[in-house]
Each structure stands twice: as C-alpha cells, then as structure tokens.
Amino acid sequence: MTGKILVGYDGSDSAQRAVDYAAGRAKAEGADILIAHVLEWSPYSFLTPEELAERHKRRNEELARAETALLAPVVARLKSAGIAVETELKYGHIAETLCRLATEHDISQIVIGRTGHSALASRLFGSVAGTLAQAAPIPVTIVP
Amino acid sequence: MNRSFAGALVALAALCAMAAPAAAQSIDAKVNEIFANSTGWFVSFIFAPLPGTSFPWIVLWLVVGACVFTVYFGLIQFRAFPHSIALVKGDYSDPNDAGEVSHFQALATALSGTVGLGNIAGVAVAVGIGGPGATFWMILAGLLGMASKFTECTLGVKYRNEYPDGTVSGGPMYYMSKGFAERGLPGGRILAVFFAVFCILGALGGGNMFQANQAHAQIANVVGDYPGWITGIVLAGVVFAVIVGGLKSIARVTEKVVPFMGILYVLTALVIIGLNADKIGWAFGQVFAGAFTGLGVAGGMIGALIQGFRRAAFSNEAGVGSAAIAHSAVRTKEPITEGFVSLLEPFIDTVVICTMTALVIIITGQLIADPETGRYILNEAGTAIQTVDGNSGVALTSAAFSSAFGWFQYILVLAVILFAFSTMISWSYYGLKAWTYLFGEGKVTELIFKVIFCIFVVIGAAASLGPVIDFSDAAIFAMAVVNIIALYVLMPIVKRELDSYLSRLKSGEIRKFR
Numbered sequence: 308m309t310g311k312i313l314v315g316y317d318g319s320d321s322a323q324r325a326v327d328y329a330a331g332r333a334k335a336e337g338a339d340i341l342i343a344h345v346l347e348w349s350p351y352s353f354l355t356p357e358e359l360a361e362r363h364k365r366r367n368e369e370l371a372r373a374e375t376a377l378l379a380p381v382v383a384r385l386k387s388a389g390i391a392v393e394t395e396l397k398y399g400h401i402a403e404t405l406c407r408l409a410t411e412h413d414i415s416q417i418v419i420g421r422t423g424h425s426a427l428a429s430r431l432f433g434s435v436a437g438t439l440a441q442a443a444p445i446p447v448t449i450v451p
Numbered sequence: 452m453n454r455s456f457a458g459a460l461v462a463l464a465a466l467c468a469m470a471a472p473a474a475a476q477s478i479d480a481k482v483n484e485i486f487a488n489s490t491g492w493f494v495s496f497i498f499a500p501l502p503g504t505s506f507p508w509i510v511l512w513l514v515v516g517a518c519v520f521t522v523y524f525g526l527i528q529f530r531a532f533p534h535s536i537a538l539v540k541g542d543y544s545d546p547n548d549a550g551e552v553s554h555f556q557a558l559a560t561a562l563s564g565t566v567g568l569g570n571i572a573g574v575a576v577a578v579g580i581g582g583p584g585a586t587f588w589m590i591l592a593g594l595l596g597m598a599s600k601f602t603e604c605t606l607g608v609k610y611r612n613e614y615p616d617g618t619v620s621g622g623p624m625y626y627m628s629k630g631f632a633e634r635g636l637p638g639g640r641i642l643a644v645f646f647a648v649f650c651i652l653g654a655l656g657g658g659n660m661f662q663a664n665q666a667h668a669q670i671a672n673v674v675g676d677y678p679g680w681i682t683g684i685v686l687a688g689v690v691f692a693v694i695v696g697g698l699k700s701i702a703r704v705t706e707k708v709v710p711f712m713g714i715l716y717v718l719t720a721l722v723i724i725g726l727n728a729d730k731i732g733w734a735f736g737q738v739f740a741g742a743f744t745g746l747g748v749a750g751g752m753i754g755a756l757i758q759g760f761r762r763a764a765f766s767n768e769a770g771v772g773s774a775a776i777a778h779s780a781v782r783t784k785e786p787i788t789e790g791f792v793s794l795l796e797p798f799i800d801t802v803v804i805c806t807m808t809a810l811v812i813i814i815t816g817q818l819i820a821d822p823e824t825g826r827y828i829l830n831e832a833g834t835a836i837q838t839v840d841g842n843s844g845v846a847l848t849s850a851a852f853s854s855a856f857g858w859f860q861y862i863l864v865l866a867v868i869l870f871a872f873s874t875m876i877s878w879s880y881y882g883l884k885a886w887t888y889l890f891g892e893g894k895v896t897e898l899i900f901k902v903i904f905c906i907f908v909v910i911g912a913a914a915s916l917g918p919v920i921d922f923s924d925a926a927i928f929a930m931a932v933v934n935i936i937a938l939y940v941l942m943p944i945v946k947r948e949l950d951s952y953l954s955r956l957k958s959g960e961i962r963k964f965r
Binding site for chain 1: 541544546549550551552553555556557559560563564616617618619620693694699703706707709710776777780781782876877880881
C-alpha cells in the first residue's frame, strides 16, 4: 500500500491515541505520516472593528502557538520512532479541510481520534468524525 | 475580568449615579445652553441653505460628490455589482489566507455600524416630512452613494498603516496625509487633523449620544417613563465592559444577533407588503408622483428631495469616511477589492432596508391624505404630514409595523437597542482611531478616550439634548466636507488601481479559487 496516512491532530488524549495507531500502521506499511492541525474558522463569522484590526496579529500568534505547543512535540515523537512525518497547519472547517488535504496530498487513509461529545452536542454542532465518515474520499479510521 | 477593570467599572458607575439624578435638571439646562451658544454657529453653517433657496448646501455637496464619483468611475456601482457579490462569497479568496479577515467580515462589521436608527427612525422622519416621494430620492441617493463608498474604502485600505506586530490603523486621516504627500500636494495633514476632530465629535454625538438617547426613548415608550440615566448607566457599563474590559463575548453576541435582527426586520416588512399586495402598485405610484410633484408635502418636490437625500446620507454614511476606517483592516493584496465590497453597503442599508421601512409606512396608511384630491394633509404647524396617531420618528415606524403585527413593537425595541449598541461599538472604534491619530497610540491615551466615550453614553441617555444632537449631526456632515475634498484629490489614484485590476481580471491573472 502506498501513500501517506493523514492524522487529524488537536492535542487531545484521543488524538494522541490516533497518532499511536497511525504510527503502528505506518511502520507496518512503510508509509509516511501527515499530521494536520486545523484551527476552526469561518470567513462568515462576525467580528468587532477592533478584532478586524488585530486579526492578522492574532492569526500569527495562533499559528505560532499551534506550531510549538501542538505540532513540534508530536513530530519529535514520531521522528524518534523512525517515521517520516510532515505537518500541515490550516484554518477552516475541520472536516472539509481534512478532506481537501487528503486529495491534495497522496493520502491513503485518514485517522482521527473520537471527540467523545455527548449525543446532544453532536446533534447540535455536528461532529468532525460524523462529517468525515460521510464526506471523506478515502477510508477513515476513528480511534476511541 | 481583572480586578482593576472591575474597580474602574464600579467607580464609573458610582460617579455617574451620584452626578446624574441630583443634578440632572440643571446639568441638562446648562449643557443645552453652553452647547447652543458655542456651537450654534457651526450647526447653522453646516445646514445653511443655498442663497435664495431652502436647500442646504451640505446636501448638494454630498449629492454632487456622489454624482462626480459615479460618472468618473463609469457607473461602477452597476458594473462591479456582480463582482462585488463574488468577492463577498469568497470566490476570489485564497484558501491559504483563511484565518485572516474576509471580505464578508469587513462588510458585516461596517454594516453593523451603519444599519441602525437611520433605517428605522430616520426614514420615518423623511417620509413623515417629505412624503412618499422622499423614498424615491432616498433610493437615488443610496445608489449614487455606492460610488462614494467605493472611492473612500479603496483609499482606506491603500493608505493604511501596518505595524510590525500585525495590527493596522486606517481611514481618511491616513489617506489624507499619506495620499496628498504622494501626489506632492500640501494640506493633507491639516485636512486630516480637521477630519479627526470632526470624527471624534461625530463619534461622541451621532455615534453615541443620539443612539443612547433613542434607545432609552424606545424602552420608555414600552415599559413606561423612568429616568434616562438608569438606561445610560446600564448601557455605559456594557459598552465599558466591551471596549475597555475587552469582554469580546458581549460584542460577539451582538454582532451575531444584529444581522439576524436586520433580516427579521426586512422579512417582516416583506410580509406586511405581501399582505397588502393589492396596494403595491399604488404605493410605488405615490413614491413616483410624490418625487416630482410633492403631493402637497411641506416644501413640495424640493422638500421631498432634501429629506430623501439627507436621511440617506445619515443612514449609509457614504462620503462621510467612517466606513473607510472599518474596511481598512482587510488583508488583501488589492485595495480595490475592498472598494468593490463596500459599495454593497449603501445598497443593503438604503436601497433595501430603508425602502422597506418607507413602503411599510406608506402601505399601512399611516400618512393621512385628503380622499378627494389625494394630496397629503399637513399638521397645524405645516411642518409634517398628519399621521394616524400623530406619531413621528421611531414611533411612526413602530405604529406602521404594529398595525399588521401587534407584537412587532417589542421586537422593534430589541432591534433598536441592539442596533444602537452595535453602532456605538463601531463608532467608539472610529472615534478612537481619530483620537490616536491626533494624540498618538498608547494604552493611556486610548483609555482616556474610552472613558470619555462611556460618560457620553450616560449623558446621551439622560437627557434629550436637542442642540447637542444637532451639533453631532453637523459634525458627521462636517466629516463629509473634509473627506470629499480628499476624495476629489485622490480619485485618480483609485482610477489607476481600478483600471489595472480590471485589465488583470480580464486577462485571467486574477482568478477564482473556486
């Protein structure tokens, strides 16, 4: 099997387990891993004038924080395990962005952690896992 | 919420509580007197009629400006309309720029600063005095104003200041000083200082006191009369929490509810118009007939025209320069795209929302006409058309909407408060930018302005300060005097940007991302 494994990573415990699972698969298949962190963002949300003026600064801060606090540790962990790893840091709708990354990069499967929202919360806000399962162009593994 | 902020909030509230009730009467009288004496000349100057007529020169100034920009840019408001919609939808947005301010967000924020009492109360005043014909002139002013907005918002982005930390400051002050210097012309800096001063006055007046005052009037209208300073302190507290305390959640809720309110308002208007479908033809007939004959309103056709243009300018702020401050935050390689997006504002604000208000007032028969001649009957003073219950302003709009749905007056109260609040938040920022332009950026100077702003909320709600409100209206129009001079000087720069952009759009160099 060729292609990379895409892991949707948000730093949570279940995301860690998803990384571990993906690492096992990668080793077995000799595949690379693409770690993606998506910052939830809608271009149709509403901001105050002050937030507009500060947006670029905040965005840079958010990106820097995600890079150092979230991505760097997991990359170091995978590299030390001898797995080739790349990262993507994006803004957007989480499930849609993961699907887009899957087609842009040559991805063979997507692995994500289960968020464990209550049934009500998922019903109200939709869940990433649910949307991905419906929309992904390739197999999706949801790690509990 | 940190402790110093909470302390400051309590101190502010206590200060206002002590000062307001005891001395409210004398303070009102004093402030009125001082303002009337010291600013009367300024108000009379701004609203002075042209020699030998009753036509205020400032209205002509705005209309001529809008016409010049419309002609100079070759009816840009119609040519670029479809492209503007595509930009707002995000068709031309690079997905890699996600997380930056989108065109939609800049438009929504600028709109929440302009959609407000002008659309509800201002239109009622226009139709009440100028008759249905005022609607025609209002729509025309809205369509022409789109070109003014286009020009000022393009310049706002082009000449904004970008700081190393990634924040931006923009607006007419910056295009005046930087743009004039670029063209090798003197006077840009002086013009900018004048603009900044008028902008601070406009922010405290029309963008603050007038809003607080009308919000209180609406609440008192429903729950019964009570002292205005109570509304003032509550409103000031909330505004303080947002602009000083950085309590973004309140602002964010407002920014979400305001568009919803706007949509609900338009939908209700559409339903009422739909219920009276048989009268739609008649209503438009009144609008057109009134526009050219006056149908007996005060001042005739010219009266209708003045009211229409004046209220449209109040409502959509085209040519005033305020929107240029809000739009300058967008991260775009092409300043002209922000101009395209901003030209939708007068369309949504005036051509759509104001027209809805006017049609509902006309169609629900609030204005009393002589059944035989079809001409409107004036009140005893001869200053306005007689209405069913003698209403004017917000009350007239409220009566018109409630005649179809009784519950709508409560929705309208909520809408007025929220619109007033979001307008205040926007203008606090516009005023702040003018303030920091004059006095420099820094935590302390910014805090001074913000506290002054909150104090004016209480003053505005506590009393009906006629002269003060006249003055603040005059200050907003004075912004337009200075701003439009700058737009005339700088419009060749916009033209160059426009030609370059359109040719690249045609050649396919600028392409859609989806």
